[in-house]
Amino acid sequence: xxxxxxDTRDRQAVxxxxxxxxxxxxxxxxxxxxxxxVLVAAAVTLVFVAPIYLMLVNAFKPQDxxxxxxxxxxxxxxxxxxxxxxxxxxxxxxLGLRNSLIVxxxxxxxxxxxxxAFSFYISRRSGxxxxxxxxxxxxxxxxxxxxxxxxxxxxxxxxxxxxxxPGLILANLGGGYLSFAVFVYVGFMRxxxxxxxxxxxxxxxxxxxxxxxxxxxxxxxxxATVVIFLTLWxxxxxxxxxxxxxxxxxxxxxxxxxxxxxxxxxxxxxxxxIMFLAGVLPVIGYxxxxxxxxxxLTSGSAK
Amino acid sequence: MEDRRAVRKRNSGERGLALLAALALGLYVxxxxxxxxxxxxxxxxxxxxxxxxxxxxxxxxxTEMAGDDQLKASLTFTLILAFGxxxxxxxxxxxFALLLNRTSLSYRVMRTVAFLPQVLSGVIVAFVWQTxxxxxGLLNTALVKIGLLDEPYPWLGSPHAALFSIGLVVTWVMSGxxxxxxxxxxxxxxxxxxxxxxxxGVRGTQRFRKITWPMLAPGTTISVTISLITVLKxxxxxxxxxxxxxxxxxxSTALYIVKLAFTSDRVGYASAxxxxxxxxxxxxxxxxxxxxxxxxxxx
Numbered sequence: 001x002x003x004x005x006x007d008t009r010d011r012q013a014v015x016x017x018x019x020x021x022x023x024x025x026x027x028x029x030x031x032x033x034x035x036x037x038v039l040v041a042a043a044v045t046l047v048f049v050a051p052i053y054l055m056l057v058n059a060f061k062p063q064d065x066x067x068x069x070x071x072x073x074x075x076x077x078x079x080x081x082x083x084x085x086x087x088x089x090x091x092x093x094x095l096g097l098r099n100s101l102i103v104x105x106x107x108x109x110x111x112x113x114x115x116x117a118f119s120f121y122i123s124r125r126s127g128x129x130x131x132x133x134x135x136x137x138x139x140x141x142x143x144x145x146x147x148x149x150x151x152x153x154x155x156x157x158x159x160x161x162x163x164x165x166p167g168l169i170l171a172n173l174g175g176g177y178l179s180f181a182v183f184v185y186v187g188f189m190r191x192x193x194x195x196x197x198x199x200x201x202x203x204x205x206x207x208x209x210x211x212x213x214x215x216x217x218x219x220x221x222x223x224a225t226v227v228i229f230l231t232l233w234x235x236x237x238x239x240x241x242x243x244x245x246x247x248x249x250x251x252x253x254x255x256x257x258x259x260x261x262x263x264x265x266x267x268x269x270x271x272x273x274i275m276f277l278a279g280v281l282p283v284i285g286y287x288x289x290x291x292x293x294x295x296x297l298t299s300g301s302a303k
Numbered sequence: 304m305e306d307r308r309a310v311r312k313r314n315s316g317e318r319g320l321a322l323l324a325a326l327a328l329g330l331y332v333x334x335x336x337x338x339x340x341x342x343x344x345x346x347x348x349x350x351x352x353x354x355x356x357x358x359x360x361x362x363x364x365x366t367e368m369a370g371d372d373q374l375k376a377s378l379t380f381t382l383i384l385a386f387g388x389x390x391x392x393x394x395x396x397x398x399f400a401l402l403l404n405r406t407s408l409s410y411r412v413m414r415t416v417a418f419l420p421q422v423l424s425g426v427i428v429a430f431v432w433q434t435x436x437x438x439x440g441l442l443n444t445a446l447v448k449i450g451l452l453d454e455p456y457p458w459l460g461s462p463h464a465a466l467f468s469i470g471l472v473v474t475w476v477m478s479g480x481x482x483x484x485x486x487x488x489x490x491x492x493x494x495x496x497x498x499x500x501x502x503x504g505v506r507g508t509q510r511f512r513k514i515t516w517p518m519l520a521p522g523t524t525i526s527v528t529i530s531l532i533t534v535l536k537x538x539x540x541x542x543x544x545x546x547x548x549x550x551x552x553x554x555s556t557a558l559y560i561v562k563l564a565f566t567s568d569r570v571g572y573a574s575a576x577x578x579x580x581x582x583x584x585x586x587x588x589x590x591x592x593x594x595x596x597x598x599x600x601x602x
Contacts, residue, residue, distance in 0.1 A: 037402075037405075038409055038410075040402070041402045041403060041409075041410065041413055042409070042413065044399070044402060045403075045413040045416055045417065048399075048416075048417065048475075048478070049416050049417075049419060051420075051428075051431050051432060051435065051475070052419055052420070052423075052431075054431065054434075054435070054441070055427075055431050066441075067441075067444060070441045070444075070445070113323065114323060114326060114327040114330070115327060117320055117323035117324050117327065118323070118324040118327035118328060120320070120324075121320055121321060121323075121324035122324065133328070136336070137331065140331065140335050142532055142584055142585065142588055143335070143339065143581060143584075144535065144536035144557060144577070144580055144581060144584055145536065145538075146536065146538065146557045146560045146561055146577055146580065147338075147339065147342055147560075147577040147578070147580065147581050148334075148335060148338035148339055148342065149338075149561075149564075150338075150342070150345075150564050150570060150573070150574070151337070151338035151339075151341035151342050151345070152334055152338045154341065155333065155334070155337065155338065155341075170330075170334065171334050173330045173334070174330035174331050174332075174333055174334025174335055175334055175335050176335070178327060178330065178331055178335075179331075179335075182327075205316075206314070206315070206316020206317055206319070206320070207316055207317045207319070207320035207321070208316035208317070208319040208320045208323075209316050211320055232422065235424070236423075236424035236425065236426075238424065238425060238426055238538065238539035238542075239538050239539070239561075243561075243565065253424075254424050254425075254426040254427075254539070257426050257427065257430065258426055258542070258543060261430060268434055268441075271430065271434060272431075272434070275427050275430055275431055278424075278427055279423050279424070279427045282422050282423065282424070283419065283422055283423070285422075286418070286419070286422040287415070290415060293418075294418075294483060294487075
């Protein structure tokens, strides 16, 4: 697109200052622009997070104060909204959090060994079959879940696990989540030197042992990425729990909010209290593992 | 003696790994490949859970789609939303990344905050925005109070405003993602390139056009593709915000499929529409990735 001749022309047009002139020293005006820049960035960020700010401060305000000024700080703060949300007779928050935790932890704990063992096994092989299987697996990243939802429920019915937690977890294991795990692991396992594996093999280590004791420690960043993102996605999943569990099996935190919240739409205090309790865990999780989080996204998008 | 035992142990370990790999592949086949095939098969039937018997009806579902106005409206809505959100979220992402691409603490805090919308579930995001946008919500209350509006505006209650509102909320969520991708892409630009540019006196918009933007190309490819696919299959935010209303005006194709399958019990037809959505996603993903990849090379 940009040809060399055009580049030179532009350079000549702009280059009043030759390449030998020293770079300009910072001037007072630049210090002012630096400060203005922080202010602009802060203002934009504030507007951007306003909805989350609203959720945070209004969880600690009574209804009348929310309507009077939703942006005001909660002073004096009240814990009424939170205690009311926690003492609901339907146990929405404690049950929802517990169910989401069970589903997310068991699913991820099973996807990690399955995905990484599969990736290790297939990355040591070559040829067309491997290529086809990997393409088929990465297609799973793109398939809209609405396409496979109904047949998945039917398959679960055949094996007697429809409308159950084991059924939901089983469906999580085989779907697009596994594709994501394989996608990440295969990328990382390419960089594991073959010599290490050959050496271990000569020492008499089995494939299972090489995978678990040598490869897994080497691809720990991949495991971090897989664990963090899959936990978040499965925790936040809405469509699968809504239809695979159905309304009678107790709710995960997302479906629970959806199915019970309508009646509270007028009481903003209640609503913000519930939202705060439902959202605070993933946010705390994100803030603790933030570095790996961004690293995972970055390495994923570099490929 | 010793040797043979070691060999046997190794063989069982070999089989163990193959078994785990086969289990993973088996799960994928049973819960992704098989459902896909079943869905395809069902799209050629008049399957309906209320009926005892289902018949193959050839391409009747597919020809019915051609005259289905609800489907056409849903496709229009979905495509406008997908491309609108993708453009807005990527423009915002580039701008935000350029603004926050500094190392001091205050910028690091802002970067952390910018990703927060991605962490919350779509259900929570939609409920919080609903309290803001609904008829007697926080936005209308504020606008009426300061006199900018005489009466509450139906941000979610009229077809065009609802499309705009959903676009706004989804853009807000996606921008967290695009910002992080573009920040990573910005940080992968070699510093020497910028040094050379400033020695040559290239700065401001010209520097952005000639250096930064071309160097962002790989980030753009991934960010645009993922934005598009995400919106094409989006379900939770729309369901909570409007449920597809008013008058089906915000019913995306994903919502329409679920409604056909679970509310109208028209499983066969729902499968055919699902195949259309699948084809559309594949087409969009492949063409957009293809075009953007070629652009990466030519830049």
